[in-house]
Amino acid sequence: MLPVIALVGRPNVGKSTLFNRLTKSRDALVANLPGLTRDRQYGQATLKGQKFIVVDTGGIAGDEEGIDGLMAGQSLLAITEANIVLFLVDARTGMTAADEFVADHLRRQNKPIIVLVNKVDGIHADAALSDYYSLGYQTVLPLAAAHGRGVNTLVDTIFDELHLESNDEDQLIGYEKAQGLKLAIVGRPNVGKSTLVNRFLGEERVVVYDLPGTTRDSIYIEMERRDKKYTLIDTAGVRRRGKVKETVEKFSVLKTLQAIDDSNVSIMVMDAREPITDQDLSLISYIIDSGRSMVIAINKWDGMTEEQRDTVKHEIDRRLGFIDFARIHFISALHGSNVGHLWESVDEAWASAQVEMSASKLTRLLEEASEKHQPPTVRGRRVKLRYAHPGGHNPPLIVIHGNQCSKLPESYKRFLINFFRDKLKLIGTPIRLELKEGD
Ligand code: GDP
Ligand code: GDP
Secondary structure, three states: OOOEEEEEOOOOOOHHHHHHHHOOOOOHHHHOOOOOOOOOOEEEEEEOOEEEEEEEOOOOOOOHHHOOHHHHHHHHHHHHHOOEEEEEEEOOOOOOHHHHHHHHHHHOOOOOEEEEEEOOOOOOHHHHHHHHHOOOOOEEEEOEOOOOEOHHHHHHHHHHHOOOOOOOHHHHHOOOOOOOEEEEEEOOOOOOHHHHHHHHHHOOOEEEOOOOOOOOOOEEEEEEEOOEEEEEEEOOOEEEEOOEEEEOOOOOHHHHHHHHHHOOEEEEEEEOOOOOOHHHHHHHHHHHHOOOEEEEEEEOOOOOOHHHHHHHHHHHHHHHOOOOOOEEEEOEOOOOEOHHHHHHHHHHHHHHHOOOOOHHHHHHHHHHHHHHOOOOEEOOEEOEEEEEEEEEOOOOEEEEEEEOHHHOOHHHHHHHHHHHHHHHOOOOOOOEEEEEEOO
16 A cells, blocks of 8 residues: 655645645646646655655644535545655744644644755755754754755655665555456445445356455455456445445545555546536546546436436536546446446456557557647757657556657647557557657
8 A cells, every 4th residue: 555645734834835846747648638626635756666645635724614624524534544744834934823733733643743844945944943843843854845955855754754665565565465457446425336336246247255354444355257357446445244235434535546556447436416526536637647547437327317418428528528538437336237338448448558569560650640740840840759669558658759859749749649549449548658859
C-alpha cells in the first residue's frame, strides 16, 4: 500500500504550492485534459523512486463549520490515515492562534509530524524557525515551497521518518500475493459498488476462494471466471461469508485511491440517478493520472424512462466527453443486466495496457500521422518527428524522437495519442508520450 503524506496547516501557508511541487505532474497530458478539476486535493508523488499519495487537507483553522461536512470529515480522516503529516506554518507571519489550534489537534495523533516553516526565502531562516520549536515537535525544517528550497531535505526526512530505506517491503510493494488481474471497484458511496461485487460473486461459474486476509482497508477477494483468475479489490467493504453482507467501513477517499493504485483495472461506478459530481471527476482523473486502465459503469439503469436515459447520456457526453478512451456501460447491478459486458471490457482494457508494440510499427504510424496532419512550426521552424519506439507497458508509453519536439503543442500530442490509440486499437488504458530531442 502506498504511504500517505498529509499536508496540514491554516489557509495561505503554502500547502497547495507544496502539493503541486511534490506531485508535479509527470504527465503533462493529464494536466492538460480539459474538464479535469485543476485544484485537486489528492495526488500522487514519486520521490526518490517511491510512490506516495499526497493529500492536501485544505485549511484547518478552527472554523470547520464553514467547510462542507464531508470535506472536513475527509480531511480529518486523511490525517488519521496518513503515515506522516507535514504541518506547514508561515515564516512571514510568525506563529498564530490558528497554528496552535492545528498543533493541538495534531498532538493527539500518534504519528510522525514534520513542522515546515515555509516562505523562508529572503528572510533569516534560523530566527524564523526558533519560534516554532516551542510547539514541541522534534523536526522543524525551513522551506520555500514556491522556490523548491528545502524540498530535498524534506524528502530525505520523510524517508528517515518512515524508515523507507530499510527493507519495509510491505510499505513499498503493496499486495503482492494477489492473483491474476487486480480489479478495483470504485465510486462514491451508494452508487452500487457492494451490489455489483455481490453480483460478480454470485454469477454462475464464478469460483470464489477464501478471502486471502484483509488489508487494513479494502478487501481482496480472489475469484475465477471462465478459467481466468481475478482479484477483486472491494472498496465498499462487503464481506461475503455465506450470504451475509456486512458493511465494514464507511467510504474513504484514501482507501479508494490506494485501491486504484494497487489495481490493474478500475471499474468506476456511477449512479445514473444522481448528477455527476466533482468527486466523480477527481476519482476519474486520479485513475488516469496513475496510469490505470478504466471501465465506466453507469449503474441503476433499470426502471428509468427513455427520456431519463437520454438526459443521462447527454450529461455524460457533456461532462465525461474528455475521457474518450474508456468504455462506458449502462448496467443494473441489482438485476444483473449488462454486467457480463463489463468483464469483456475489463479484459480488453488490461490487454491494451500490456500491448506489445514494435519500434518499426510505431515509427510507421508516426510517419502516417505526420502526413495526415503536419506538425506545426515553432518560431519559423517546423517540428520534425523522426522515429518512435515503445518505452514500457501499463500504461503503454510511446517514446518519440525528433527536433524541437519538446515544443510540440498539447493539441498535437492529443492528436498523436488519438491516432496511435485508433490504429493500435488500445481501449480502456491511458497512453503516455515521451518526447525526446534529437537522436
Ligand atoms: P494554502 O492555502 O496553504 O494552500 O497556500 P498556497 O499554496 O495557496 O499559498 C498561499 C500564498 O503563499 C500564495 O500566494 C503563494 O504564492 C505564497 N507562497 C507559497 N509558498 C511560498 C514561498 O515559499 N515563499 C513565498 N514568498 N511565498 C509563498
Ligand atoms: P455502495 O455504497 O456503492 O456499495 O452502494 P450499495 O451497493 O450499498 O447500493 C446502494 C443502494 O443502491 C442500495 O439500496 C442498492 O440496493 C441500490 N442499488 C444498487 N444497485 C442498483 C441498481 O442497479 N438498480 C437500483 N434500482 N438500485 C440499485
